[in-house]
Amino acid sequence: MQDIIEILKxxxxxxxxxxxxxxxxLQNNRIHPTxxxxxxxxxxxxxxxxxxxxxxxxxxxxxxxxxxxxxxxENEVRYEYNTDxxxxxxxxxxxxxxDLDKSYDLYKDDFIDxxxxxxxxxxxxxxxxxxxxxxxxxxxxxxxxxxRKITKFHTLRS
Amino acid sequence: MQDIIEILKxxxxxxxxxxxxxxxxLQNNRIHPTxxxxxxxxxxxxxxxxxxxxxxxxxxxxxxxxxxxxxxxENEVRYEYNTDxxxxxxxxxxxxxxDLDKSYDLYKDDFIDxxxxxxxxxxxxxxxxxxxxxxxxxxxxxxxxxxRKITKFHTLRS
DNA sequence: ACCCGACTTTGTAGTCATTACAAAAATGAG
DNA sequence: CTCATTTTTGTAATGACTACAAAGTCGGGT
Ligand SMILES: [Mn+2]
Ligand SMILES: [Mn+2]
Ligand SMILES: [Zn+2]
Ligand SMILES: [Zn+2]
Numbered sequence: 001m002q003d004i005i006e007i008l009k010x011x012x013x014x015x016x017x018x019x020x021x022x023x024x025x026l027q028n029n030r031i032h033p034t035x036x037x038x039x040x041x042x043x044x045x046x047x048x049x050x051x052x053x054x055x056x057x058x059x060x061x062x063x064x065x066x067x068x069x070x071x072x073x074e075n076e077v078r079y080e081y082n083t084d085x086x087x088x089x090x091x092x093x094x095x096x097x098x099d100l101d102k103s104y105d106l107y108k109d110d111f112i113d114x115x116x117x118x119x120x121x122x123x124x125x126x127x128x129x130x131x132x133x134x135x136x137x138x139x140x141x142x143x144x145x146x147x148r149k150i151t152k153f154h155t156l157r158s
Numbered sequence: 159m160q161d162i163i164e165i166l167k168x169x170x171x172x173x174x175x176x177x178x179x180x181x182x183x184l185q186n187n188r189i190h191p192t193x194x195x196x197x198x199x200x201x202x203x204x205x206x207x208x209x210x211x212x213x214x215x216x217x218x219x220x221x222x223x224x225x226x227x228x229x230x231x232e233n234e235v236r237y238e239y240n241t242d243x244x245x246x247x248x249x250x251x252x253x254x255x256x257d258l259d260k261s262y263d264l265y266k267d268d269f270i271d272x273x274x275x276x277x278x279x280x281x282x283x284x285x286x287x288x289x290x291x292x293x294x295x296x297x298x299x300x301x302x303x304x305x306r307k308i309t310k311f312h313t314l315r316s
Numbered sequence: 317a318c319c320c321g322a323c324t325t326t327g328t329a330g331t332c333a334t335t336a337c338a339a340a341a342a343t344g345a346g
Numbered sequence: 347c348t349c350a351t352t353t354t355t356g357t358a359a360t361g362a363c364t365a366c367a368a369a370g371t372c373g374g375g376t
Contacts, residue, residue, distance in 0.1 A: 018354070036332095051355095071231050092276070103293070115284055121275075121279075123281065124278055127274045214364095233333090
């Protein structure tokens with residue numbers, strides 16, 4: 001992707017192979033990955049990759065404003081493009097993190113009780129629509145055949 | 159405090175000295191402390207206190223519903239009473255965490271885009287009213303005399 | 317008062333994410 | 347090609363937290 005090299009250059013980051021691959025991964029996988037997920041995903045392509053490089057690169061990207069780090073839950077750091085403000089929902093069953101465009105009263109750059117607000121995070125947690133099933137049993141790890149047997153879904157307030 | 163012993167008994171927790179002191183600390187210091195802050199604060203009173211006991215106790219309190227753990231920012235776990243829902247503001251200068259009663263559209267126990275929401279956290283960050291000063295220089299560690307010299311405050315949108 | 321078993325606390329060791337640091341490798345201008 | 351600068355890598359260190367087992371505490375039954 002020439003695109004990615006351009007992004008790096010625009011942010012004054014030399015487009016080394018590792019940096020390009022990491023940013024490319026972030027671009028193609030909008031899953032708010034942890035450093036380790038990125039590392040695991042790139043190990044095949046870059047067998048010599050070091051976890052230190054992943055951390056160095058992510059921190060450099062944050063420094064230059066390409067990425068932001070999120071502390072949602074469970075004290076884990078996750079990374080995503082620095083995009084328009086939006087809110088997050090994490091499924092406690094499958095672990096997926098969803099972006100919600102839900103328009104929200106954002107107090108960013110405003111004042112509340114005299115406090116100047118510069119960051120505003122809304123983090124929701126629950127059971128995502130793919131994991132909401134008639135029974136509360138987790139269906140995440142059921143084999144495909146077992147999954148198919150479940151035909152009745154609760155629409156639960158359409 | 160007989161009160162604290164009562165709270166423990168009501169939650170089926172034997173009121174040992176350590177547990178009473180830890181809960182008493184939480185009750186008297188509504189600062190959303192970390193485990194280490196609690197440990198440091200109680201070391202004088204309980205010289206034999208172990209950090210493991212602090213963690214064990216906090217986790218037991220959470221298990222029994224007395225406390226909740228917060229993952230606000232910087233990947234640190236903080237503890238507070240399990241109270242009515244409210245939102246948090248952390249000052250990036252002095253580090254204090256404020257409770258804001260700001261009424262908020264809470265999606266708890268509601269559905270968004272088909273996802274069932276069970277937890278709802280709003281975390282704000284910025285500069286608290288005590289740290290907002292005419293200059294952006296941090297005044298947190300200035301001696302009292304220097305502080306007093308600063309007379310002009312920005313009301314900044316009353 | 318003594319014994320015993322259950323619960324609680326403690327210290328140490330282990331895990332996991334992240335950072336610090338220095339050596340090795342790659343890059344690139346002259 | 348050469349050498350200085352940048353980048354990557356591996357290893358060690360840090361810090362929060364957990365696992366685990368030994369030691370301490372306590373209360374009931376004798
Ligand atoms: Mn997002
Ligand atoms: Mn609070
Ligand atoms: Zn899910
Ligand atoms: Zn402050």
